[in-house]
Amino acid sequence: MNAHHHDDHAADDQDAQVIPLGTARRDDSADERSPLERGIASGLAFLRRRLSGDYDVDEFGFDPEFNSTLLLPLARALYEHWFRVELAGVENVPDGGALVVANHSGVIPLDALMLSVALHDHADRQLRLLGADLVYQIPVLGHLSRKAGHTLACQADAARLLAKGELVGVFPEGFKGVGKPFAERYKLQRFGRGGFVGTALRAGVPIVPCAIVGAEEIYPKIADVRPLARLLGLPYFPVTPTFPLLGPAGLVPLPSKWMIRFGEPMTLDEYDADTADDPMTVFDITDHVRENVQQMLYETLLRRGPAFL
Amino acid sequence: MPAAAARVVLVTGVSRFLGARVANTLQADPGIERVIGVDTVPPGASTGVPLGRTEFVRVDIRTPGIANLIASAGVDTVVHLHLVTSSSVPRAKVKELNVIGTMQLLAACQRSPDMRKLVVRSSAAVYGSSPMDPAVFTERDEPIEGPKSGYAKDAVEVEEYVRGLMRRRSDLTVSVLRFANVLGPGVDSPFTRYLRLPVVPTVLGFDPRLQFVHEDDGVEVLRRMTVEDHPGCFNVAGDGVLLLSQALRRAGRPYVPVPAPSLSMLGDMGRRFAGLSGFSPELLRWLTYGRVIDTAALADELSWHPKYSSEAAFADFAAAHGFGRPLTSLLGRL
Numbered sequence: 188m189n190a191h192h193h194d195d196h197a198a199d200d201q202d203a204q205v206i207p208l209g210t211a212r213r214d215d216s217a218d219e220r221s222p223l224e225r226g227i228a229s230g231l232a233f234l235r236r237r238l239s240g241d242y243d244v245d246e247f248g249f250d251p252e253f254n255s256t257l258l259l260p261l262a263r264a265l266y267e268h269w270f271r272v273e274l275a276g277v278e279n280v281p282d283g284g285a286l287v288v289a290n291h292s293g294v295i296p297l298d299a300l301m302l303s304v305a306l307h308d309h310a311d312r313q314l315r316l317l318g319a320d321l322v323y324q325i326p327v328l329g330h331l332s333r334k335a336g337h338t339l340a341c342q343a344d345a346a347r348l349l350a351k352g353e354l355v356g357v358f359p360e361g362f363k364g365v366g367k368p369f370a371e372r373y374k375l376q377r378f379g380r381g382g383f384v385g386t387a388l389r390a391g392v393p394i395v396p397c398a399i400v401g402a403e404e405i406y407p408k409i410a411d412v413r414p415l416a417r418l419l420g421l422p423y424f425p426v427t428p429t430f431p432l433l434g435p436a437g438l439v440p441l442p443s444k445w446m447i448r449f450g451e452p453m454t455l456d457e458y459d460a461d462t463a464d465d466p467m468t469v470f471d472i473t474d475h476v477r478e479n480v481q482q483m484l485y486e487t488l489l490r491r492g493p494a495f496l
Numbered sequence: 497m498p499a500a501a502a503r504v505v506l507v508t509g510v511s512r513f514l515g516a517r518v519a520n521t522l523q524a525d526p527g528i529e530r531v532i533g534v535d536t537v538p539p540g541a542s543t544g545v546p547l548g549r550t551e552f553v554r555v556d557i558r559t560p561g562i563a564n565l566i567a568s569a570g571v572d573t574v575v576h577l578h579l580v581t582s583s584s585v586p587r588a589k590v591k592e593l594n595v596i597g598t599m600q601l602l603a604a605c606q607r608s609p610d611m612r613k614l615v616v617r618s619s620a621a622v623y624g625s626s627p628m629d630p631a632v633f634t635e636r637d638e639p640i641e642g643p644k645s646g647y648a649k650d651a652v653e654v655e656e657y658v659r660g661l662m663r664r665r666s667d668l669t670v671s672v673l674r675f676a677n678v679l680g681p682g683v684d685s686p687f688t689r690y691l692r693l694p695v696v697p698t699v700l701g702f703d704p705r706l707q708f709v710h711e712d713d714g715v716e717v718l719r720r721m722t723v724e725d726h727p728g729c730f731n732v733a734g735d736g737v738l739l740l741s742q743a744l745r746r747a748g749r750p751y752v753p754v755p756a757p758s759l760s761m762l763g764d765m766g767r768r769f770a771g772l773s774g775f776s777p778e779l780l781r782w783l784t785y786g787r788v789i790d791t792a793a794l795a796d797e798l799s800w801h802p803k804y805s806s807e808a809a810f811a812d813f814a815a816a817h818g819f820g821r822p823l824t825s826l827l828g829r830l
Contacts, residue, residue: 240745246737246788247631248705323627323785326701333631333705343630343637 247344248333251313258335259307262300266308269442270401272301275487276449280310284349284392285452287314287356288383288476290375290484291364293402294425297440298365302356302399303335305447315348316356317341321422342386349390357383359473362422368411372403373488375481381473385463393452394476398483401445404494406430443494448487450479503529504610505722506571507550508557508601509578511535513682514617516545517715518575522722523548532569534562535578536593544682557597563604566611573613574605575722579654581619581647582686594650595657602661605668613669615721616658620674620731621648621778625704625785634790635674635729646778655729671721676733676789679809680711681816686779688813696744697762700753703741704786707733710804710812717794717802726797731789734806740783743810747819756784 220228233256236242244250266272280287289302299316306314317340323329338344340357348355358364359378367376387394410426430437453476455462462468505522509515510533523531531550533539538554539547555561557578566574578597580590605611623629624639633639643649655672662670677687690696709732717732744751754762763775775783795801804812 238745239748240742242742244705244737244739244742246705248703248737248739248786250739320628329627330701330703334703338631339628341630343632343634347630347632 247338249336250334254335262304266301266304270445272445274305274309274447277309279449279451281452284352285354285395286387287395287397289397289399291358291360294406294408296365298399298402312354314356315353345386349392359383366423369407373484378473378477381469384469384472388463389460393454395452396450396479398448398487400487400491401443404443405440446487446491450483504571505573506532507575508534511537511539513543515577516543518718519547519550520545521715521719523550557601566604566608570610572610575615577617595653598654598657602657606665615671618655618672618674619651620676620789622651625781625787627785632788632790646776648778669725669727671726672729674731676707676709678714679708679813696749696751697754697759698751699784700755702784703739705737705788708806708809709733710809713802730794731791733789733791734802734804734809736805736807738806747814
């Protein structure tokens, strides 16, 4: 993810751009120091905590301070100014444990980042995504993903997070969704093997369907160089109108207009936990969730109108 | 007959640090008649732990001598702490000690009619370290990719032999303890040696999640397992998680990230030319992907929590080794 390459840079610049670190919003009547002084002081305090290792991470490696001070602000800049994300139905996100099920697209999974920003800023929830194991094999990306609170897509981790009352996010389409050609945009792929339904049933949490519109246009994938993908061990090697033609400049996502919409939570109360072992019912629920997301996707797409305005 | 009462306890690996500390704790318990410590080398002053009334017998657990000892002394409880993790001893010899030694010991245990209890120190390394496993291992989890080499594989084999014994002697109370890395003022392990390098190399692009158990807590767990009945397999670790980068910063150790292949090459060169212990493949994997184990089962079973969290265990170790915090003190002055 190209956004992450700026991290080191941001750390170096701490002294200069400390004001957005959450201090600016605080009530400043009690403190006589100027905002700049306080900004510098809190920036230095942050730097000292980081350099002395004086912060906590959870068992998944989630580092809330690092995430909200360094990772999210970078993503937020994209969210607010580049993709101009419009959010709807955020009141549908319940308190406590729930499973957010969203469509996946865009060649590079920026939709995951934007979804995290949306829920962090507007629902005050930390989204814990379940990612492909490829993510955790790639240097830097793997540990940044853990520091941002995400983990490997597996039954055990999902159950553990949901039991702690966390908001867990999944993209059941996986690579088939994120790497699909531009011509197939907004057509949901197969929803994995329905593992997420079993997880929700066992944990007794609702499924929150979510439609993300706009990610399809950021890197329009017009071809796939399979031999190169195989060589690099990647699921696909995309060709877009700008990549690899323009080199690194081709990595800049196109500034499409985004909309993220959360649907009403689908409670699975009528089923008991044993249903997770009944494949037929699990398939039915999976299809139901998929239709729901597809429907929301078409509606939101209509509402958005033109892709780049 | 109260099943829990251990009368004659045999502790293996007593010349090394953990064994000596456990023997020392057990001999202070008046409920235990005899504590017999065995090892291949006599207990030196190096561990710095007095053995008290522990009777030391120099016997190699790889030989049938151990069976004679168990039979003649009427040993009813065996505390097996002989797992060697060090990579400074040649690998073939380590494997011999770990696996063949355990086989002989377990054979002797199976034969003895007095035997009632077996406590085995295993390692959380049996779960391996990979990017494809769940973030947290419970005792029931099987790793996708089990360890293929080193003491981690030995530990897997040791556990298999223990399970074999449990099938054949279902009357025995068997406790298997999968320890996270033990840390504390007195511990010397491949990891503590790694931390003492002048500049600590880390794997570029990876920041593993680590867990530690303090030596005091480790000894307490082993003591309880020995004097009380807690059959089963348990993970042992302090609460919480520390990232490697975080640990190194807390200890004020300078570190430099290097690509994984050059790290193992550095380790090889260190072993050959500088008398260092090098990096075993399983240590390297651990330093790349890390590992976290779930200790809820142990806390449930013992109704007890480790006194030291992973963080506190590391802090205690760092303080005892005089690791400073140069960077912090420098910044503190600003």
